[in-house]
Amino acid sequence: MLKKLKSLFIVEDESDKKSTSDQSQEQPKPESETPVPMPEIEVNIEIPEIKDPQGKPDPKFVDILLKAIEKNNMDGFDYLEYKQSLQSLQGMSMDDATRYKSAFAMAKTMGATPEKLLKSANHYINILKKEESKFKEALVNQRKSQIQGREAKIKSVETSIQEKKAQIKKLMQEIEKKEKELEKLKTEINKSAAKVESTNERFHLALNVVMSQITHDLEKMKEFLR
DSSP: OHHHHHHHHSOOOHHHHHHHHHHHHHSOOOOOOOOOOOOOOOOOOOOOOOOOOOSOOOHHHHHHHHHHHHHTOOSSSOHHHHHHHHHHTTTSSOOHHHHHHHHHHHHHTTTOOHHHHHHHHHHHHHHHHHHHHHHHHHHHHHHIIIIIHHHHHHHHHHHHHHHHHTSOGGGHHHHHHHHHHHHHHHHHHHHHHHHHHHHHHHHHHHHHHHHHHHHHHHHHHHHHOO
């Protein structure tokens, strides 16, 4: 299941995209289909504002996010199955409206409705938001344990240095020792801060890739599934 979810949400490499594009060009154009009538619905759904993802997401964080989605997979035909149908039509020569409506035509035979699809997509958005909240809490704890403690130590050493400088020459060796300790602590805190921020960036890169795709589908469903 996790492997299938990855295939739905992870962006392919350019070489893979080119291969897929070449294959799609070789496929015959599908026969024109009768437009699928869509029911008139009104669904109020919160769509988060997500920046466009850049770069490749960290596989570790992608796995964490997709495992959370997998663990909370709703019963029956929902957004995930609908997205799979959308993906199966990716290589076809059709615009977004046709593709989303055609996928819905298949979904409809499985008991899906626009309301159910929108509701389930929002369900997975909320799952990702919960994962983001858990990550933020863990990040705060990391910053507290790895940075704030050392910041207090730096202040203590700096105070000690000032005190030692006021003493007689026999304390100069101790002052030099403390200055070296201070530099070591500054180096450690810089490394720790960089590591924590790198972790934060890698998580949000993975989050943005997955959430932006769901958000895109939500917008398209609101536009076309009516």
